[in-house]
Amino acid sequence: MEALDQLFIEAGTLMLAGMVFVFAFLGLLVVIINAVLTPLASKFPDPVAQSVTRPTLKKPAPQQGVSPSVVAAISAAVSQYRQKHKE
Numbered sequence: 001m002e003a004l005d006q007l008f009i010e011a012g013t014l015m016l017a018g019m020v021f022v023f024a025f026l027g028l029l030v031v032i033i034n035a036v037l038t039p040l041a042s043k044f045p046d047p048v049a050q051s052v053t054r055p056t057l058k059k060p061a062p063q064q065g066v067s068p069s070v071v072a073a074i075s076a077a078v079s080q081y082r083q084k085h086k087e
Helices: 002-043 068-084
Strands: none
Touching: none
């Protein structure tokens, strides 16, 4: 049982050391990338996109109510459904 406890302690220590190493490596990588990109960003700035103003289109006034063709289509569909499903 003592050997098993020792193995778990060693595994936890190794895991913690690995996590610290990865965290430190990634942090250092971020610092190095930012240090390299800062002078490059001032030398090669991103182009600024020009905003294009488009004329607004006037929408037609909304119609009041439902168009007669829609009412006719719905009425035909309802009557057809009622004829097929008579009890």
